Amino acid sequence: MSGPSLGPAADGALVDESRLIRADLSPGKRLAALALKWESLLFLIFVAMMAANSLLSPVFLDPANLLDATFNFTEKAIIALPMIFVILCGDMDISVASIISISSLFMGMSSASGAGTTAIVLVGLGVGLAAGLFNGLLITRLDIPAVAVTIGTMSLFRGVSNAVLGDQAYTRYPASFGELGQGYAVAGLVPWQLLVFAALAAAAALVLNRTVFGRYVYAIGNNKTAARFSGVPVQDVRLAVFAATGLLSGLAAVLLTSRIGSTRPDIASGWEMDVITSVVLGGVAITGGKGNVGGVIIATFLLGYLRFGMGVMNVPGKVMNIITGALLIVAILLPRAIETLRRRALLGGRA
Amino acid sequence: MKELLKRAAKRKEATLVLLFALLCALVSLRAPSYLSGKNVNTIANDSALLVIASLGQFLVILIGGIDLSVASNIALVGMTMSLANVAFPGLPAALLLPGGSAMGAATGAFTGLLVAYGGLPPIIASLGTQCIYRGVVYLVLKGSWVTATKMSPGFLALPNTPILGVSSMVWIAALAAAAVIVFMRYTASGREVYAYGGNKTAALFAGVRSRKVEILAFVASGALAGLASVLWVSRYGVAQSETAAGFDLQTVAACVLGGVSMSGGSGAAIGVAIGALFFGAINNALTVVRLSPFYQMALQGFVILFAIVSNTLIDRRNQMKLAARRSV
Amino acid sequence: MKKTLRMLSLALALALVAGAALSLGSCAKAAPKTAKIAMVVKSMGNPFFDACRDGAQEAAKELGGIEIIYQGPSTPTAEGQIEIIDSLIAQKVDGIIVSANDKDALIPITKKAMSKGIKVMSFDSAIAAGGRMVDLVPSETELIGKQQVQLISELIGAEGEVAILSATSQATNQNAWIEVMKKEFETNPAYAKMKLVATVYGDDLSDKSYREAMGLFESYPKLKGIISPTTVGVAAAGKAITDKKLIGKVQLVGLGLPSEMKFYVMNDACKQFALWNPVDLGYSATQITNALVKGKLKSAKDGTPVKAGEVVEAGRMGKITIGESGVAVMGNPFVFNKSNVEKYASIF
Structure with a gap:
């Protein structure tokens, strides 16, 4: 052993490369270089997966099918964007699916009382934002770990939907509301949802890489205390990040409710883990401070099309889960294992 | 005596106990039968499995992780043990308890190895094994169920055999809790888990071996989940691929409720046991006062939030007092 | 060196994905x-x-x-x-x-x-x-609902408290049957002495259904019968009645699978239940x-x-x-x- 190992501070990126990239690069560039490497690896896996699927199924590589398949993961992808920021800060939000539920509940209520499409959307976004702020305020003002707070609000938010709806459901929405989550743009081929996601992804990348706010997020994730002492408004940034997560979960609720035209308390159940999986597979370190938007976008499409590909080959869902789970472990394990072996070999050579 | 009370009040579990007492008092007002021996027994029975599994989760949270494979461990080990019972009905059912623990320790160790040697964060490693273990159950059973019809009567009676008026399941949970309490307080390994969770770097420099602690936590979590699994499938009389679905987050919630810090290193096993019992008590209270089952989830969420907020406020006050005393 | 290793890891990942997909695809050729x-x-x-x-x-x-x-x-x-x-x-x-x-x-x-x-x-x-x-x-929704009430009425002599243990609160078919049952209890004079006291939801999970059944015994000590129109629920209720030693005291009917219910029929926890094939x-x-x-x-x-x-x-x-x-x-x-x-x- 070469001194104390830093084992538990694990993450998805090729961490050990950081030792080889010299300190003469700025921290930002160094991180960018790292992320780029993880992203390129992911991208190649993505290409291989697409190629394998196309070979195995004649219906897979059809533009209309591929575009339609995005309906099933765009909403999750939209939540993954703010989740990148949350995890970069070293936090976690497991209440996102429950925010969808409560936000959809209020949309259903407003629709039932005769509200128009615009009002319904505003209600959905507003409730999402409020739920996010509620999380954020508890986490930052009382300084409680985010997992603890969001495991509570996860029950609370969905619990409210349960208490209000019971065995009932809201199923009447205006026709124009249905267009939002089901409609197409660009020659009737590209789902609106996908365009919304593309715009948001670009915005997220811009904020993370080109603004002071983005630099703050990385600083907080790397070392909260140090960030505070160097004048980063740590708690305000985290609050904003949780509020944004709530807002975009609200947006996901708008799109999902519109897509399926129905509000039930169990809507989107289990989505929180799907979202977190794609963020982690995208190379964002669960300990915070490392990762970027690009990797997560690739990971989202990788997981989405892997499921779709297995779907057109009629692989049972439980078997898909085995493969997704194995992919998650291997994708993160492999580069690390190889790096460790290499380091051992180098050390052995020197000795 | 006064000193003792003062010290007790400072502990995080004190809030929980107060909250618990409040719940009991309120429910008893409306339904006096709530605190009857019979009903307390019901609550204990309904919480026993959660207590056992949460104690395992507790160790993983102490090292700063989360074990998302608890429920799928229960599904996988539970299936294997019930199949063992179906294949060898003559084998004493009680032997499956250590058998299940051993197998759970092994499946837990696999997750632990991924963490310790693969460098995967606990949440990712266990998310991965969760998907795999549950999938394996599906593949082995091909979607069918192991039902009570196929299990031996001895196996089905295993969790309910009364010993001194209390079911064996509750005894096992109590023994598991006692074992974890003793282990955490009085053994070097137990102290190492706390030290490691509290401050990784400091613990490493103090000679704590990180890999040992990480594997230990997951082995313990797996073994306790394995123990719970045998009781689970024999109590509910069925083993299938969706066994214990959603149980992971309930064990985490029981730990949070029990005052375990999600950032690791702090919390007590007794708190976890009380936290898990509390969940059983809330659910039971809802049925006893005949409140709509639809309020259950919201109430659970509210209680979790209330407990962590009040714990935090108490912590803060204690720290401020400590700071004030220091400055004198 | 670094490059080779990266290529190697890449190749392994590709092989993994392609292998997984291939092995699955081979069994799905149409x-x-x-x-x-x-x-x-x-x-x-x-x-x-x-x-x-x-x-x-x-x-x-x-x-x-x-x-x-x-x-x-x-x-x-x-x-x-x-x-x-x-x-x-x-x-x-x-x-x-x-x-x-x-x-x-x-x-x-x-x-x-x-x-x-x-x-x-x-x-x-x-x-x-x-x-x-x-x-x-x-089968006709009406018929299923009415038959369930009829079955429990036969077992408890058309008298006493009855509860329903359902699946999820959102199940379309369950809710329709329960609706019919409620109407039967309220309007059919033959059932005037029976009372529907509660409807609980086991979410088609064995453990939750079991606990809900146990909860019913606690909150309704005079309970005479349970109707569980779901295969998961009726088996879990059978186990709960057996464990609580209430066989003969609380009767159970429902919609169940013979393979799952055989045990409870043989031990009298559930004397009769219905299902279509x-x-x-x-x-x-x-x-x-x-x-x-x-x-x-x-x-x-x-x-x-x-x-x-x-x-x-x-x-x-x-x-x-x-x-x-x-x-x-x-x-x-x-x-x-x-x-x-x-x-x-x-x-x-």
Whole structure:
């Protein structure tokens, strides 16, 4: 052993490369270089997966099918964007699916009382934002770990939907509301949802890489205390990040409710883990401070099309889960294992 | 005596106990039968499995992780043990308890190895094994169920055999809790888990071996989940691929409720046991006062939030007092 | 060195993905020119639906030239079923048979399927009228609900407190039956001395159903009977009655699978329960979908419900007549007790 190992501070990126990239690069560039490497690896896996699927199924590589398949993961992808920021800060939000539920509940209520499409959307976004702020305020003002707070609000938010709806459901929405989550743009081929996601992804990348706010997020994730002492408004940034997560979960609720035209308390159940999986597979370190938007976008499409590909080959869902789970472990394990072996070999050579 | 009370009040579990007492008092007002021996027994029975599994989760949270494979461990080990019972009905059912623990320790160790040697964060490693273990159950059973019809009567009676008026399941949970309490307080390994969770770097420099602690936590979590699994499938009389679905987050919630810090290193096993019992008590209270089952989830969420907020406020006050005393 | 290693890790990852996909794909090759009919169930790993699949395969074999695809999400959610139906549309299957997790949420996607020429029907748990062409109910909703009340009334001498243990609070079929039962309890003079005291939800999870049943014993000490119109719930309630040593004191009826209920029938925890034959259900659904796919139903157009009065020749099940708004009824539920449960336990 070469001194104390830093084992538990694990993450998805090729961490050990950081030792080889010299300190003469700025921290930002160094991180960018790292992320780029993880992203390129992911991208190649993505290409291989697409190629394998196309070979195995004649219906897979059809533009209309591929575009339609995005309906099933765009909403999750939209939540993954703010989740990148949350995890970069070293936090976690497991209440996102429950925010969808409560936000959809209020949309259903407003629709039932005769509200128009615009009002319904505003209600959905507003409730999402409020739920996010509620999380954020508890986490930052009382300084409680985010997992603890969001495991509570996860029950609370969905619990409210349960208490209000019971065995009932809201199923009447205006026709124009249905267009939002089901409609197409660009020659009737590209789902609106996908365009919304593309715009948001670009915005997220811009904020993370080109603004002071983005630099703050990385600083907080790397070392909260140090960030505070160097004048980063740590708690305000985290609050904003949780509020944004709530807002975009609200947006996901708008799109999902519109897509399926129905509000039930169990809507989107289990989505929180799907979202977190794609963020982690995208190379964002669960300990915070490392990762970027690009990797997560690739990971989202990788997981989405892997499921779709297995779907057109009629692989049972439980078997898909085995493969997704194995992919998650291997994708993160492999580069690390190889790096460790290499380091051992180098050390052995020197000795 | 006064000193003792003062010290007790400072502990995080004190809030929980107060909250618990409040719940009991309120429910008893409306339904006096709530605190009857019979009903307390019901609550204990309904919480026993959660207590056992949460104690395992507790160790993983102490090292700063989360074990998302608890429920799928229960599904996988539970299936294997019930199949063992179906294949060898003559084998004493009680032997499956250590058998299940051993197998759970092994499946837990696999997750632990991924963490310790693969460098995967606990949440990712266990998310991965969760998907795999549950999938394996599906593949082995091909979607069918192991039902009570196929299990031996001895196996089905295993969790309910009364010993001194209390079911064996509750005894096992109590023994598991006692074992974890003793282990955490009085053994070097137990102290190492706390030290490691509290401050990784400091613990490493103090000679704590990180890999040992990480594997230990997951082995313990797996073994306790394995123990719970045998009781689970024999109590509910069925083993299938969706066994214990959603149980992971309930064990985490029981730990949070029990005052375990999600950032690791702090919390007590007794708190976890009380936290898990509390969940059983809330659910039971809802049925006893005949409140709509639809309020259950919201109430659970509210209680979790209330407990962590009040714990935090108490912590803060204690720290401020400590700071004030220091400055004198 | 670094480059080689990265290439190596990449190659390994590629091999992994390709290997996984290949090994899966090899078992999913379709022969050309057969009609593909997909059965989408509430969730995988439910013996009831596995029996339905067996029936579907039986019908496919009889009819010839039909490939049955059996799919379902890993947890019973509408979102999961939508994802599956999307991939079925992409595969251009000819017909889809769905047991819906949500009668409304599936409408947009099944409409899309029908707009592409795919024939969609629901069975077991319905999709609302706009989202399918035929709905095959195993038996009249009225009949099922009334029979359940009748069964419990026989066991408790039409007197005392009764509770219902349901599946999820959102299950379309469950809620419809419960509605009928409630009406029976309120209006039927024969049941004047019986009282429905509670409806609880076990979410089709064995552990939750078991605890809910236990909860009923606590909160209603005078409870005489439980009706559990769900296969998971009725088995869990049987276990709870057995464990609590209430056999003979609390009676249980419901809808159950003989293979799961045999134990509780033999120990008297559940003296009688009902169910239709899931094999027949899957068989009939496949016959109907085949008729839709082959264009044998004249009014099957534009993805709207088939008109009342159309008749499907359904092999060994005889003729099935489509009723109002495309609803077809299979037959009467069958009652199982000590005399016959053993015989059926080996089938489903």
